[in-house]
Amino acid sequence: MTRCWNPILSLFLAFILFAAETVSAQVTTASRDAFPLPEVLKPNVEFWKNVYARYSEREVVIHDSRELHLVYEVVHLDSLFRGARVSSRLEWKKVDQIKKHYKTILLRLARMRKINLASLRGDERRVAALFGPATTPKQFRDAAKRLRGQSGLRERFRIGLIRSGLYLSRMREIFESEGVPLELLMLPHVESSFNYRAYSKLGAAGLWQFTRSTGRQYMKINYNVDQRLDPLIATRSAARLLKKNYETLGAWPLAITAYNHGRGGMKRAKRKFGKDIGKIVRYYSSRTFGFASRNFYSEFLAAFNVATNYRKHFGELTFQQPTEFEEFTIPDYVTVKTLLSKLDLSHEEFKSYNPALRNPVLQSRRRIPRHFPLRVPKREGIDIASMYAGISSAQKYGKQVTPEWHKIRTGENLSQIARRYRVRLSELMAANNIRNAHRIYAGQNLQIPYGGRTPRVRTLARTVTPPAKETTLADASDLTPSDKTVLDVPRTVRLDEPVPEARKTATPGASEGVGYISARPQASRPLDAVQRQNLKMVAVRELEAKIETVDEIMAMALPGDYVEMTRDMTVRVVAAPKIEMMHESFRDLDMPQNGQVMVEPDETLGHFADWLGIQTYKLRRVNRMAYTTPIRIGQRLWLSFENVTPEEFHRRRVEYHQGIEEDFYRNFRVQGEMAYTIRTGDSIWYICNRNFEIPHWLLKKHNPDRDLGRLIAGQEITIPLVEARFPDDVLNN
Numbered sequence: 001m002t003r004c005w006n007p008i009l010s011l012f013l014a015f016i017l018f019a020a021e022t023v024s025a026q027v028t029t030a031s032r033d034a035f036p037l038p039e040v041l042k043p044n045v046e047f048w049k050n051v052y053a054r055y056s057e058r059e060v061v062i063h064d065s066r067e068l069h070l071v072y073e074v075v076h077l078d079s080l081f082r083g084a085r086v087s088s089r090l091e092w093k094k095v096d097q098i099k100k101h102y103k104t105i106l107l108r109l110a111r112m113r114k115i116n117l118a119s120l121r122g123d124e125r126r127v128a129a130l131f132g133p134a135t136t137p138k139q140f141r142d143a144a145k146r147l148r149g150q151s152g153l154r155e156r157f158r159i160g161l162i163r164s165g166l167y168l169s170r171m172r173e174i175f176e177s178e179g180v181p182l183e184l185l186m187l188p189h190v191e192s193s194f195n196y197r198a199y200s201k202l203g204a205a206g207l208w209q210f211t212r213s214t215g216r217q218y219m220k221i222n223y224n225v226d227q228r229l230d231p232l233i234a235t236r237s238a239a240r241l242l243k244k245n246y247e248t249l250g251a252w253p254l255a256i257t258a259y260n261h262g263r264g265g266m267k268r269a270k271r272k273f274g275k276d277i278g279k280i281v282r283y284y285s286s287r288t289f290g291f292a293s294r295n296f297y298s299e300f301l302a303a304f305n306v307a308t309n310y311r312k313h314f315g316e317l318t319f320q321q322p323t324e325f326e327e328f329t330i331p332d333y334v335t336v337k338t339l340l341s342k343l344d345l346s347h348e349e350f351k352s353y354n355p356a357l358r359n360p361v362l363q364s365r366r367r368i369p370r371h372f373p374l375r376v377p378k379r380e381g382i383d384i385a386s387m388y389a390g391i392s393s394a395q396k397y398g399k400q401v402t403p404e405w406h407k408i409r410t411g412e413n414l415s416q417i418a419r420r421y422r423v424r425l426s427e428l429m430a431a432n433n434i435r436n437a438h439r440i441y442a443g444q445n446l447q448i449p450y451g452g453r454t455p456r457v458r459t460l461a462r463t464v465t466p467p468a469k470e471t472t473l474a475d476a477s478d479l480t481p482s483d484k485t486v487l488d489v490p491r492t493v494r495l496d497e498p499v500p501e502a503r504k505t506a507t508p509g510a511s512e513g514v515g516y517i518s519a520r521p522q523a524s525r526p527l528d529a530v531q532r533q534n535l536k537m538v539a540v541r542e543l544e545a546k547i548e549t550v551d552e553i554m555a556m557a558l559p560g561d562y563v564e565m566t567r568d569m570t571v572r573v574v575a576a577p578k579i580e581m582m583h584e585s586f587r588d589l590d591m592p593q594n595g596q597v598m599v600e601p602d603e604t605l606g607h608f609a610d611w612l613g614i615q616t617y618k619l620r621r622v623n624r625m626a627y628t629t630p631i632r633i634g635q636r637l638w639l640s641f642e643n644v645t646p647e648e649f650h651r652r653r654v655e656y657h658q659g660i661e662e663d664f665y666r667n668f669r670v671q672g673e674m675a676y677t678i679r680t681g682d683s684i685w686y687i688c689n690r691n692f693e694i695p696h697w698l699l700k701k702h703n704p705d706r707d708l709g710r711l712i713a714g715q716e717i718t719i720p721l722v723e724a725r726f727p728d729d730v731l732n733n
Contacts, residue, residue: 034252035183038278041298043069048295048302052189053313055152060095062102065148065291070130072102072147088723089671092149099147102127110140148291153193158314160193161307165319167194167207171235178239181252187238187259189303190296196231196355199667201693201722203602203660207231208238212660213604217241223358223655224366224400226663230356253277253297261293290690324378325353328385332396333367342387345376353377359662365431365449366401403447405654410442421448433665445588445654589654592639592646597653599635601696602660611652613643633696634709657697664695670720673702678715684708692719 037045047068055061058077064070075098077091105127109115115128115135131139171185191209192198204211206228212221218237219227227233238259245255245263249270254277258266265288266280273279281294306313336357340350351362353375360366368374376384406417414437418425429437431449440446589600605625609616620627622638631637641649676687688696700708702718711717 034181035301035304036253036277037301038276040278040282041301043067044281044295044298045301045305047071048299049306051150051153052157052302053154053306055154057152057155059152060091061150061152062095062099063148063150064143065146067143067146068295070143072127072130073098075149089721095149099149103144103147106140106144109135110137110144112137156193157189157303157306158317160189160195161310161314161319162317163320164188164194166322167231167235169322170232174232174235175239178236178243180239180243183304184239184242184252184256184300186304186307187256187300189307190299196229196234199663201664201668202689202695203664205229205663206234208234210234210237212602214241216606220356223659224361224369225356225372226358226659227356233356249275251275251277254280256300257293257297260296261289265289265293287686325375326378326382326384328374328376328388330368330370330372330374330388333370333398333400334391334396335364335367336362337364338391338395339368339374339387342390343376343384344381349377358659359666360431363430365403365427367397369400402651403449405651406446406448408440408442408444408446412442413437414440417446423449433662443588447658589650589657591650595639595641596636597639599631599633599637600657601633601700602657603631603633605631607653607656608637608639611644611649611656612640614640632709634707660695660697664698667725668722669725670698671723672721674719674721675716676719678711678713678717680713682711682713684711687717687719694720694722698722 047063051061055074060075060077062072062075064072075095080094081091101123105124108124109128109131115133117125117128117133120128128135131143168185172182175182175185188194188207192207194207196207198207198209199205200209202211205215205226208228210219210228215221215228215234215237218240219233221228227237242255242259245258245266246252248263249255249258249266254266254270254275257277257280265286268286269280269284269289273284277297281297310317336347336350340347343350347362351357357368357372361368374384376382404421406421408417414428414434415425418428421428425437427449428446429435431447434440590597605616605619608631609619612619618640619625619637620629622640625631639646639649644652676691684696684699688694688699696708698720699717702720706715706717708717
């Protein structure tokens with residue numbers, strides 16, 4: 001057992017990090033040498049200081065993405081919409097219109113032979129004055145391509161300062177033990193605002209925003225545990241990564257930038273420009289060295305400046321106090337439910353002390369892994385060792401739960417499957433992140449939650465007419481009364497209400513001005529001419545009839561379905577649009593065929609080696625791959641099953657991808673779709689990482705019939721529109 005938080009160290013660290021009113025008072029000569037501020041970066045650092053300490057989250061700075069001192073306007077969102085609260089998507093559409101306004105001005109200035117400020121008026125004169133009289137037409141044209149909007153972060157930075165008190169004393173101990181400069185403890189202000197629950201759209205997680213691929217080099221990341229979310233374990237991993245970067249690159253500015261851009265990328269930059277971070281930021285060009293990488297060191301310096309002068313910007317602050325806890329290494333596999341039955345501790349409190357445990361373990365669908373360092377608050381009445389000794393041996397296990405999987409057949413529904421495996425419908429839905437039991441489809445893989453039993457007799461599922469596509473929704477009509485209660489099905493709707501615009505645009509094949517309505521019970525009455533005009537067939541379930549009353553529609557429709565009608569009064573009951581199905585379920589992966597699989601997004605050769613229980617070089621040898629050759633998405637990869645069965649390999653692989661999607665859907669929702677036309681020079685990496693900041697696997701899920709590895713200019717793809725579920729707990733890149 002270890003007592004980890006030391007109040008004296010906490011006060012000492014508070015003095016070291018926050019008492020100084022200026023950077024020069026805090027940083028020694030050695031530190032200034034270690035973290036230089038080149039003249040060329042001073043405007044960038046000043047810009048980020050304003051973002052962190054001056055501009056509110058309700059303000060958007062319209063600026064040049066390379067010359068950060070060129071600020072065209074600070075947009076006040078509340079004034080823009082006269083105090084009305086609108087969706088963030090609408091706000092950014094308005095910001096985009098303002099950016100287009102300045103783009104028009106810059107292009108107009110580029111067409112002028114000579115800039116005469118006296119002849120210009122309004123925004124044109126102000127923009128021209130920003131650049132100066134010696135600006136060339138090319139410089140104006142280039143600036144027109146670099147317009148960017150940046151939200152202020154004053155409120156978020158202030159909150160980050162307050163909650164940093166929870167961790168800094170222990171983080172200081174970790175950095176000192178690893179031999180890493182304490183100044184780097186300011187990086188979480190840039191990465192996550194000291195929010196250990198932060199999760200980005202592209203899958204970076206925790207206080208230090210580790211990606212899965214980088215994090216797995218230092219921490220355990222699997223379906224049961226994600227140590228990126230543990231502030232202390234992630235801090236030690238960050239210290240080791242930063243130290244490795246420094247040992248490789250020889251300068252802290254390069255090591256810090258490599259934290260964002262990658263060690264390999266910075267080695268290439270160093271070969272061109274040496275250790276001069278100013279030249280690298282100014283002149284280094286790479287497909288992946290974008291705005292975030294180019295500004296990362298400047299953001300760090302700005303965050304350090306603001307944090308060490310916090311009174312100047314935020315006044316007096318009351319920092320959260322560190323907590324004390326006991327740590328106990330679990331010798332067996334045991335469920336959280338069993339532990340909490342012995343501990344005087346709430347589920348939420350247990351979760352907060354053990355943030356690395358993922359939901360399947362916290363919900364007792366999986367067991368806490370053996371040798372896991374369990375934490376409980378240090379307080380009288382809790383003796384975790386004695387408590388654990390009192391747990392019955394029947395509740396301690398020698399291995400982890402191995403889940404069973406079920407592939408949905410055409411005609412099956414969740415209620416049938418739950419009864420078949422003797423589990424509750426609600427548990428089956430929770431285990432598979434299904435929020436609407438009607439949004440399942442033939443071919444979907446379901447994980448049977450812990451506690452379910454293999455059916456004694458495996459009977460064939462009820463069959464219906466084969467669907468036209470593999471993604472046709474499975475039948476969800478065979479529900480018991482108790483199941484319907486779980487589903488929380490809405491019961492009323494007006495047939496004459498306007499059709500939401502979002503649903504019109506999200507429906508494949510829908511014509512302009514045509515919508516559909518939700519099929520839910522209502523009193524019987526004939527459809528009038530207006531209602532008939534507003535209904536139209538869009539697709540898919542083969543159930544047709546002539547109707548005159550709403551009751552007849554309800555006889556055919558399932559709760560949550562949609563009703564459509566042709567001009568001759570032929571009606572079809574249609575499942576919800578594709579977007580509703582996609583963001584409620586996990587993607588499916590095929591079992592290995594003839595010893596091969598196709599590489600999916602987020603997979604590396606190291607992952608395949610781990611799942612197969614072999615070393616990476618064996619996989620390279622089997623596939624005749626050179627040491628430096630990476631695997632590609634869509635590539636056929638030969639496997640070696642010398643240590644695991646194909647079924648066990650498949651289980652591990654599916655769990656990896658399911659964990660990624662569970663984390664994503666817990667933090668984000670897909671609100672709709674938009675069409676995007678491929679432009680010359682577009683790549684799938686650029687579209688996902690730069691244009692829309694969405695994971696590759698999500699884009700692939702919304703384009704099942706597209707070969708995203710072979711994009712053609714003029715081709716149209718579907719872009720899912722993503723927004724945060726909990727804006728304060730996630731980090732939007």
